[in-house]
Amino acid sequence: MNSPILKISGLTMDFGGIRALNRLELDVNSGEIVALIGPNGAGKTTFFNCLTGIYLPTAGEILLTPPGSSKSVSLKGLKPNQVTEKGLARTFQNIRLFSQMTVLENVMIGRHCRTKAFILGAIFRNAATRNEEKQIVAKSYEILEKVGLAHQANEFAKNLSYGAQRRLEIARALATEPFLLLLDEPAAGMNPQETLELDRLIREISADGQSILLIEHDMKLVMSLSDRIFVMDYGKKIAHGKPAEIRSNPAVIKAYLGEDVDA
Amino acid sequence: MSVFKQGMRGLFISLWFMFLTFPIMVIKVDPIERIVRWRWENCLYIGVGTFLVYFLLQYLLHRKLQSVESNTEKDNEPRESIIHRIIANPQQRNIMVGILLAVAIIFPYFSSSYQTNVMTTALMYVVLGLGLNIVVGMAGLLDLGYVAFYAVGAYTYALLNHHFQLGFWTVLPIGGGLAAIFGIMLGFPVLRLRGDYLAIVTLGFGEIIRLVLENWGEFSKGPSGISNIARPGFFGMEFSLDSAIIYLYYLMILFVIVTIFIVNRLQDSRLGRAWIALREDEIACQAMGIDKRKTKLVAFSLGAFWAGIIGVVFAAKTTFINPASFTFLESAIILAIVVLGGMGSIVGVIFGALVLILLPEYLRALSEYRMLAFGAILVAMMVFRPQGLISNIRRTYRFDKTQSLNVK
Known part of the structure; x- marks a missing residue:
């Protein structure tokens, strides 16, 4: 715990004349669950997209420090696949699974950036490639067992239930062996039972030492899971602290519920 | 849709086709004798042909919809084609490949x-x-x-x-x-x-x-x-x-x-x-x-x-x-x-x-x-059949606890 692995300073993103992110500051420590909340349109998903290389931020710095190392790498300007290679994996708000592939294959895709067989390896299938394939399957299977989808490994991803698809997205992201897991509204559209299972799953992953950055609207989930919470509104950080502090923070209440107009 | 309504629709469609194909199928200018030949019988063939094709299509669509319905009832069990079954069975597959190669x-x-x-x-x-x-x-x-x-x-x-x-x-x-x-x-x-x-x-x-x-x-x-x-x-x-x-x-x-x-x-x-x-x-x-x-x-x-x-x-x-x-x-x-x-x-x-x-x-x-x-x-x-004549099947993996990997 407590060594910072992600440090973001002055992150700004402009879309034409609209400033979606305004000098955002955020940091995540190793082993922590950090939540990012804010009203709709606050810029949370834009922030994720800047972080993972889908958008190129206008200004600011994103530094990732692998745990146990003192050297940090800048993620700014990297392509999404390079960001993933550096150890940052994400899930999507609207589920983006490979629907025509099996559940196991979806997770195996996550192993792609940690393996290296290429054309010749694929054609001649030498010992190294066969070994690598074996390890990919074994590791993917292990992850599927962790999220409780092992019994459906050979189903098509599109045939899974909604909650299972969400879990599969998490499994796929975990397969890339990230230092930091980014979850974009994992509980969106889930029923209370599924949310409860998700809560348990995130706790289990976190217990393995996985650091997690979470965007979520379900306040019950956020308050129970997070070590620290960042609150955003209009692209700016408006509050930051432990769940109990956030609950009573006047700026947060104002952002969510509006201001009194009795004056 | 009732049979009568279907029939009316089919009739209308075939009339429309008769009208559309009228200039090319019925009128024929004979440049040698300098007269126009009216081949009215073609018009009739088109009409009857279109009507039959329409009903054939309707029947096929109907069957397709029915099979979709019965499929969802049977717990979405995909019906495997003969070829898929042969490919899935290594023995049958080898025999098949052998025969094809010999031929x-x-x-x-x-x-x-x-x-x-x-x-x-x-x-x-x-x-x-x-x-x-x-x-x-x-x-x-x-x-x-x-x-x-x-x-x-x-x-x-x-x-x-x-x-x-x-x-x-x-x-x-x-x-x-x-x-x-x-x-x-x-x-x-x-x-x-x-x-x-x-x-x-x-x-x-x-x-x-x-x-x-x-x-x-x-x-x-x-x-x-x-x-x-x-x-x-x-x-x-x-x-x-x-x-x-x-x-x-x-x-x-x-x-x-x-x-x-x-x-x-x-x-x-x-x-x-x-x-x-x-x-x-x-x-x-x-x-x-x-x-x-x-x-x-x-x-x-x-x-x-x-x-x-x-x-x-x-x-x-x-x-x-x-x-x-x-x-x-x-x-x-x-x-x-x-x-x-x-x-x-x-x-x-x-x-x-x-x-x-x-x-x-x-x-x-x-x-x-x-x-x-x-x-x-x-x-x-x-x-x-939007998936093609023989659709693709993904490879399936079976995994044992004993760390030995079996690939089917």
């Missing part, structure tokens, strides 16, 4: 050289289809200019043979390699494009190659083409025409086997999975750490490589090539093979190639209606 090997001894020649052409299209299947079926990049790479291979052999007397086997890898380089050249500018836009650019690329070959006279001899290209030899041996045809046939059988082997291995590899992921969702694919640029370029160049190889074979087979062999129609036929057979399915593509190349050849009597039938078949396929 393929003895085929030239039981048929005329014309038949063998037709079969060789069909086998060439099998390889072309499998090559395009990498680009379109697996990586999901709609390529309408595939014939350009075919042309590159053919002209590589024709020109090198014409100017430097290089032999077939020397040029074979050069043709394939050059086509692969052209694949990368096409790949670079279209890396950002998807779907319709990609299709338009590749279509343009195919036409550019053909137009260059047609108009750059000093280089390619223009529309008059290059003739007297050497047939493939066998360690310096030259063949008579008849045995050359048989030799080429066996060569193609070998190529098909090698291609199937390689494509099959690619499909189940790390690279093949990356292609399919790219087809399914580009953004998620990148977010999972797959280099989109590299994966796309490899797909383009590998697909083009097969086309180049077959281009060399084509030039050697016909001993004469000109740009007219490399029109858009050719690309369309290869694409139709992939779509008809089943995107991404190796067995499907082989089947599609044989159907689409052999049928027109044996139905030469009906050659006037070939394109009509072609269109009708493709439309019917899209309505009734």
